[in-house]
Amino acid sequence: MTEPTPHDVDIHIVDDDADVRDGLAWLFDSRGWPARTWAGGEELLAAARQRAPDWGLAVVLLDVRMQPLSGPVTFEQLKALGCPWPVLFLTGHGDVGTAVEAVKNGAWDFLEKPFQDNVLVDRVEQAIAATRQQTDAEREAQRLRQALASLSPREHEVLGELLRGHYNKNIAEHLGITARTVEFHRANIFEKMGVESAIELAHKLGQLGHGAERR
Structure with missing residues (x-):
């Protein structure tokens, strides 16, 4: 897993209390994570819309109680908006239930005020690493x-046979081609798909949701 670095990550701090915003910005700056601050949800949403659809990597620290738009x-x-940024809610004791519901609805996590600086930074770094x-998984x-789209029609046929667990000799018989030709197509498939074995190929395509019926 690639380690996150400050240069390719935005940390958005959203709180209607200027002292809280400035304090958190100083905290992350001191740890090498430059932060951007927003006085409310409307400002953050405006910035997010400008980034779509090239969202980049970011984490949002979002206060629960804000006006006119609350954190939730x-x-x-x-x-x-389809924004993929993980959101970590910052909440007072009376808003824990609200934050828990937000987490159930897809928020990354929440921290109850007052929190320890190290805990907050650790949670943010964990969110960045997970994101x-x-x-990386989406890119793969x-x-x-x-x-898959680059495979020839014959390579697709051979691929289907491989995914059914058939050996080269059986594939050749099923497709009416020579075993040597099967080996040629098999090598091309492995090279294009970036795998070294039929098992690895099946595993990768299984993760992608691509498979073949066994017979």
């Missing part, structure tokens, strides 16, 4: 889809 309402609007891992899935 802001979060729902971010989701409606980076997800982004896109590569596999493109590789």
Whole structure:
């Protein structure tokens, strides 16, 4: 998993209390994570709309109690935009139930005020790392889809046979071609898909949701 670095991550701090915003911005700046601050949900949403659809990597620290848009309402609007940024709610004791519901609805986590600085920074770094891992997985899935699309019709036929667990000799008989030709297509498939074995190929395509019926 690629480690996150400050240079490719935005940390958005959204709170209607200027002292809280400034304090959190200083905290993350001191740890090497430059932060952007917003006085309310409307400002954050405006910035998010400008980034779509190239969202980049970011984490949102979102206060629950804000006016005119509360934290949960802001979060729902971010989701409606299709924004993938993990959201960590900052909440007072009386708002824990609201934050828990937000987490159930897809928020990353919440912290109850007052919280320890190290705990907050750790949670943010965990969210970044998890999001980076997800982004890498999505990139690999896109590569596999493109590789599949690049296969010739005959290679698709051989691929289907491989996924059914058939050996080269059986594939040759089923498709009416020589075993040497099967080996040629098999090598091309492995190269295009970036795998070294039929088992690895089946595993990757299974993760992609691509499979073949066994017979």
